[in-house]
Amino acid sequence: MVDIPLESLTGGSAPAGPSSSGRTFYLETFGCQMNVHDSEKVAGVLLARGYRPTSDPDRADLVLYNTCSIREKAAQKVFAHLGKYKKAPEQGRAVAVLGCVAEQEGERIFDRAPWVSLVCGSASYRRLPELLDRLEAGQRRVTGLGLDVDETFETEVTRRDHPFRAYVTIIEGCDKRCTFCVVPSTRGPERSRASGPVLAEVARLAAAGYTEVQFLGQTVDSWRDPGPPGLRFSELLLAAAATPGIRRVRFTTSHPRDFGPDIVRAIDDCPVLCEHIHLPVQSGSTRVLERMRRNYTREEYLETIAMIRSSRRPISLTTDIIVGFPGETEEDFALTMDLLDRAGYDGVFAFKYSPRPNTPALEWPDQIPEAEKSRRLALLIDRQRQIQVERNGKLVGSGVEVLVDGRHEARGQWTGRTSGNRVVNFTSPMPDLLGQYAQVRIFQAGPNSLVGEHTR
Ligand code: SAH
Ligand code: F3S
Numbered sequence: 271m272v273d274i275p276l277e278s279l280t281g282g283s284a285p286a287g288p289s290s291s292g293r294t295f296y297l298e299t300f301g302c303q304m305n306v307h308d309s310e311k312v313a314g315v316l317l318a319r320g321y322r323p324t325s326d327p328d329r330a331d332l333v334l335y336n337t338c339s340i341r342e343k344a345a346q347k348v349f350a351h352l353g354k355y356k357k358a359p360e361q362g363r364a365v366a367v368l369g370c371v372a373e374q375e376g377e378r379i380f381d382r383a384p385w386v387s388l389v390c391g392s393a394s395y396r397r398l399p400e401l402l403d404r405l406e407a408g409q410r411r412v413t414g415l416g417l418d419v420d421e422t423f424e425t426e427v428t429r430r431d432h433p434f435r436a437y438v439t440i441i442e443g444c445d446k447r448c449t450f451c452v453v454p455s456t457r458g459p460e461r462s463r464a465s466g467p468v469l470a471e472v473a474r475l476a477a478a479g480y481t482e483v484q485f486l487g488q489t490v491d492s493w494r495d496p497g498p499p500g501l502r503f504s505e506l507l508l509a510a511a512a513t514p515g516i517r518r519v520r521f522t523t524s525h526p527r528d529f530g531p532d533i534v535r536a537i538d539d540c541p542v543l544c545e546h547i548h549l550p551v552q553s554g555s556t557r558v559l560e561r562m563r564r565n566y567t568r569e570e571y572l573e574t575i576a577m578i579r580s581s582r583r584p585i586s587l588t589t590d591i592i593v594g595f596p597g598e599t600e601e602d603f604a605l606t607m608d609l610l611d612r613a614g615y616d617g618v619f620a621f622k623y624s625p626r627p628n629t630p631a632l633e634w635p636d637q638i639p640e641a642e643k644s645r646r647l648a649l650l651i652d653r654q655r656q657i658q659v660e661r662n663g664k665l666v667g668s669g670v671e672v673l674v675d676g677r678h679e680a681r682g683q684w685t686g687r688t689s690g691n692r693v694v695n696f697t698s699p700m701p702d703l704l705g706q707y708a709q710v711r712i713f714q715a716g717p718n719s720l721v722g723e724h725t726r
Pocket of ligand 1: 341451
């Protein structure tokens with residue numbers, strides 16, 4: 271969802287592999303959680319071949335960038351990084367570009383950065399062992415670029431970065447073809463994983479000590495069980511939540527078109543299902559939504575929100591919004607601002623429209639000037655900030671349960687997330703809380719986080 275660079279993968283032990291023992295890899299990830307999790311799988315494949323991870327890109331035998339092309343800035347970053355490795359081939363090192371920029375640019379990457387030797391999109395990760403064989407045999411310009419796939423990338427060797435929260439991909443690709451979005455052309459057609467392997471993975475994670483799983487998909491609620499028993503998405507959530515040892519199940523990202531009342535009923539009935547829904551709206555104007563090809567109107571989206579708000583649990587709601595989509599008028603934008611007030615989001619990821627290759631909106635004549643996009647974005651962020659201050663302020667004095675996932679030494683605080691995905695920083699007399707569930711009383715609230723103290 272956000273294009274922040276994530277920490278490179280380090281640590282972990284590697285079984286010795288035949289052809290690559292002793293070699294090291296450096297893998298850096300950009301983009302959404304799907305990419306973060308893909309990198310975990312790729313790292314697992316490399317470890318199983320005998321590669322060892324390193325945090326030093328200048329020394330790694332294999333440097334990999336798992337890339338994002340959702341907005342132009344994210345894609346440009348990749349080329350800025352690649353520039354550092356011009357000498358890699360003569361040093362006997364290999365550079366690989368994976369993910370969405372790889373799929374989008376394909377072999378053109380070799381023209382722009384001739385020192386790159388592997389270009390592979392996410393729909394070809396299944397072929398990684400074969401592609402790595404060729405790379406290790408000294409072949410230059412190895413590619414995995416086809417989108418003609420009907421299977422998902424499954425591997426038992428996933429190297430997970432987080433000790434108690436685990437991602438599980440349940441659906442890959444996207445068929446929605448929103449007119450602004452590169453995903454259908456970079457990740458390929460929508461394909462769901464069968465419930466059997468998904469639930470088996472959840473059981474394995476629970477046995478390994480994970481207590482929180484997060485189901486991932488570009489349109490996670492479009493998931494349909496391809497095999498028997500033919501579960502619905504809400505039934506899959508309930509089945510995962512029933513796995514002994516699992517205390518939290520999250521899912522992202524939901525598409526408003528496929529989001530049904532059965533999902534809210536499941537959350538209501540089952541406390542293990544987290545009380546958080548990420549439901550990207552993109553615009554508050556039906557006219558713009560039509561041009562975006564989102565397949566819902568403003569009114570339908572508001573009805574879905576009313577349905578979510580009728581839940582017995584205080585489900586927190588977050589969204590993605592694009593400002594300055596081609597042809598967006600002042601009136602359209604006012605409708606988006608008005609929707610913020612009506613929806614009462616707990617978090618918004620807002621973006622200026624960025625024209626992308628292979629998307630219809632790229633060609634449209636009524637593009638909005640950059641300065642105007644920036645103006646609208648600032649107004650929106652400012653309004654949403656006030657809304658979050660108000661909403662979070664209401665939590666002061668309440669008690670929440672937090673899965674503790676970090677420690678801020680300088681501030682003497684622990685940090686973690688609530689079931690509603692709110693960040694809570696808190697003090698505690700306990701010496702070690704990592705991975706534990708703590709009851710916390712909230713005494714202060716900001717727009718993006720809460721502050722509290724451990725009660726037990
Ligand atoms: N279903 C996906 C959505 C893909 S991208 C998910 O996992 O979230 C995430 C968000 O990026 C989108 O919801 C949209 O708000 C934003 N985005 C996508 N294409 C964009 C573009 N061309 N310009 C600006 N923002 C874009
Ligand atoms: Fe992109 Fe629309 Fe799919 S935003 S990921 S084409 S639902």
